[in-house]
Amino acid sequence: MNSQTKLACLAMLLLIAAPAIAAQTPAGAARAYTAAHRPMLVQQFGEFLSIPNVAADPSGLKRNADLLVAALKKRGIYAQLLSIPGAPSVVLGRIDTPGAQHTIVFYAHYDGQPVTPSEWDSPPFSPVVREVNGEQRVYARSAGDDKAAIFAQLTAFDALKAAGISLRANIRFVWEGEEEAGSPHLEQILTANRDLVHGDVFLVCDGPVDQSGRQTVVFGARGDAHLEVTVYGPHRGLHSGHYGNWAPNPAMMLAQLLAGMKDDDGHVLIPHFYDGIEPLSAMEKDALADAPVNDAMLMKAFWLGRVDGGGARLLELINQPSLNVNGISSGQTGARATNVIPSTATADIDLRLVVGVDWRKQQQRVVDYIGSRGYFIVDHEPTQQILLDHPRVAMVVRDEASYNAVRTPMDLPIAQEVIAAVKSARGNVVLLPTMGGSVPLGAMERAADTRTITVPIANYDDNQHAANENLRLQNLWDGVETMAALLEMN
Amino acid sequence: MNSQTKLACLAMLLLIAAPAIAAQTPAGAARAYTAAHRPMLVQQFGEFLSIPNVAADPSGLKRNADLLVAALKKRGIYAQLLSIPGAPSVVLGRIDTPGAQHTIVFYAHYDGQPVTPSEWDSPPFSPVVREVNGEQRVYARSAGDDKAAIFAQLTAFDALKAAGISLRANIRFVWEGEEEAGSPHLEQILTANRDLVHGDVFLVCDGPVDQSGRQTVVFGARGDAHLEVTVYGPHRGLHSGHYGNWAPNPAMMLAQLLAGMKDDDGHVLIPHFYDGIEPLSAMEKDALADAPVNDAMLMKAFWLGRVDGGGARLLELINQPSLNVNGISSGQTGARATNVIPSTATADIDLRLVVGVDWRKQQQRVVDYIGSRGYFIVDHEPTQQILLDHPRVAMVVRDEASYNAVRTPMDLPIAQEVIAAVKSARGNVVLLPTMGGSVPLGAMERAADTRTITVPIANYDDNQHAANENLRLQNLWDGVETMAALLEMN
Secondary structure (H helix, E strand, O other): OOHHHHHHHHHHHHOOOOOOOOOOOHHHHHHHHHHHHHHHHHHHHHHHHOOOOOOOOHHHHHHHHHHHHHHHHHOOOEEEEEOOOOOOOEEEEEEOOOOOOOEEEEEEEOOOOOOOHHHOOOOOOOOEEEEEOOEEEEEOOOOOOOHHHHHHHHHHHHHHHHOOOOOOOEEEEEEEOOHHHOOOOHHHHHHHOHHHHOOOEEEEOOOEOOOOOOOEEEOEEOEEEEEEEEEEOOOOOEEHHHHOOOOOOHHHHHHHHHHOOEOOOOOEOOOOOOOOOOOOOHHHHHHHHHOOOOHHHHHHHOOOOOOOOOOOOHHHHOOOOEEEEEEEEEEOOHHHOOOEEOOEEEEEEEEEEOOOOOHHHHHHHHHHHHHHOOOEEEOOOOOHHHHHHOOOEEEEEEEEEEEOOEEOOOOOHHHHHHHHHHHHHHOOOEEEOOEOOOOOHHHHHHHHOOEEEEOOOEOOOOOOOOOOOEEEHHHHHHHHHHHHHHHOOO | OOHHHHHHHHHHHHOOOOOOOOOOOHHHHHHHHHHHHHHHHHHHHHHHHOOOOOOOOHHHHHHHHHHHHHHHHHOOOEEEEEOOOOOOOEEEEEEOOOOOOOEEEEEEEOOOOOOOHHHOOOOOOOOEEEEEOOEEEEEOOOOOOOHHHHHHHHHHHHHHHHHOOOOOOEEEEEEEOOHHHOOOOHHHHHHHOHHHHOOOEEEEOOOEOOOOOOOEEEOEEOEEEEEEEEEEOOOOOEEHHHHOOOOOOHHHHHHHHHHOOEOOOOOEOOOOOOOOOOOOOHHHHHHHHHOOOOHHHHHHHOOOOOOOOOOOOHHHHOOOOEEEEEEEEEEOOHHHOOOEEOOEEEEEEEEEEOOOOOHHHHHHHHHHHHHHOOOEEEOOOOOHHHHHHOOOEEEEEEEEEEEOOEEOOOOOHHHHHHHHHHHHHHOOOEEEOOEOOOOOHHHHHHHHOOEEEEOOOEOOOOOOOOOOOEEEHHHHHHHHHHHHHHHOOO
């Protein structure tokens, strides 16, 4: 704790009802504020997390959006929903600061990944605080990804106000409700409201900080494209004794198809998969070289006896495109397994993209590969005739809510200003050319005519996208300090 | 309809209350009886099918066993449960015929495969009769596999009695409740009751008739062995963006492992997999050559554009050992898919065996193959230390409820007598050295000191082991005729 913060704490203790102290830094004000209000803040964060926010539940998403509009209005901030039919609304908050030279836009998202409640230790929308290895964490869907960022921004605003610190720039909050579905309507909504959402920079407050725990600023994100592949065996499940050896088994066919996509080291074997990658600049390479090496710590944390990548570091590997099987299903396993030749087998495939690799092209490369393995490709359930006419048929459903990677040069003036603000709050920060995850930065940049820089606050081990998602509370408090410094930028 | 049967029908119509006619053949008596009582028989069969009979529901299995004991006693047949702790009982029925030279044992099973109700068009334990392409079928779990056989035996007994036809041999009914779980306790129960269950032959009334629809007599069954294989990625699901390319993906690892087990034509590549197979005799080869060739019809019925086996016929291929993936699961697909590197991937593998290939050896060959692909093999959930110490870890759970194949020579006197009885009822029958499916014939032969011959009655397309299992009602009526002829054997 620095001396300024100690003073602030003392002031809070001695002068509970006194007016806020104006001489603090934004981060100091944030630290004092969160230290004084932790139980209330945890309570309020829990209320936010308890509202279901999965794509399958549009009414839950609406409740989240309405709550955020109310939260903005309560603070005297102009708020509205930016809506188009059939999509969750974008929540817009708008603060016009007299005499401001710049407009800073804070992007985050209030929707979360789908949940499988049976996999969770506690229900995903019943937030609980648990102490793990001496650290307090709150467990709930979106605790880390990405309600933490929204809550940190609102709390930072309150902290600055309580401390009497004035804003200097125009501020916009743009909180999306469809990020986990690939942001299929974000560009359309932002384009239709360009004047409302335009700014000098979009600060994308999403994703985790570096695994070392240090505050991180990231200048890009990988693009993301999806495919779902289904291959076909017999039209109905067949007895594996009576027809095994004769009726083709789709689980085995899918295994053989997927197996050929990567070597044993995780290198993708699909032709042209690595074509067109834009190389890193010297400044980006330097930043990577300066970044912490967490690989051995992570292997232990994840119980991994080996990793893919032929010896390359994790931070190098996320600057490459990737192919990941999110899931495979065919027939049943465990107690429900039956002696059957399944009728179909399905794999959900996630392609991460880097700058220079277009998502439609990358999807097509995978489709071409499947075709090269003897499959007749359809994009809808094949008819009996199609199945009879072709030795192998694959249905490939391309997710059109895919998008390309984006990277903002670190040497732009706005980039340097953001780095300075974050450093003022958090000291020694990690600078990364790209994050491993994906956010639709390109859609933002095009639609809002802006650049994007990502400032995450969640802990790396927040189980985002999985069961038992959580946020380390210290990351929330630190995040409020970071957001306060960014809100107070010139 | 032959003239004898026409006469019988006429008798039934004219002389409803008249005593049964003794001059009929057993099959003719059966045909007359079922023709006269169809609605009642369908009703009674439906009541039997409505009692749940899955391994996960021991009380349901008990209700089935109790119902069968009551059904035997109602007919004046001595009945008892043969039980050991922790296993469903075997239902024994016993008819001692004065002066009998032989004892014929009718084996069937009253348990069914697990069900996934969401996959069924109607609930699996709410039997319904539907007309499909002009044929009436009853839909329910075990309609074909294997309650049909039990019901046909009871009905054949009633038909003979109604016709005044006396039995000539001692008869035993041995109805098991654990066949779909691999009959783990059958041998123990039969051995403990050898005097009660011993006979000249076990007639195994299970499985479907030939796909041509002709009555079939089968002289063996493939053995069956199982393995469940789980491979490991990160200890918890990881974000596929942040860790893809680096954290090994168990779905991909499993795909690569499975893919190497077979070539594109379904030939198993695991070393020694085909070693030791006992060749078919000349009589068995002749029977195979005489059997109908249904392959093209089946391909169309199953919507298959190609089949495995390099051009060999289905009936040849089931005389080879097989490896079938019953199911794969890792992560999620469809609407529940998330962008995650799954933590584990599991495959359920079914090995069918032929005479000369021992089940423990065959399991070991698969395990050895997995080891040869760089996996450290465990038989229980691996600890963190084991996972950290080994680049690749596979948990292999060997199902100990596995058993070997059995084949009874077709030229044995008892085999020739069974063939003659079935031909007397059904005319032109198909003789097969083995069925594709598995029944624990070896356990029966050892424990009851007997030989086994299989006489199935279900239609081939009964969806056994899958959703919408059904029995073509005509197969039930035909089956009663077959069972009547066998019950009346000398």
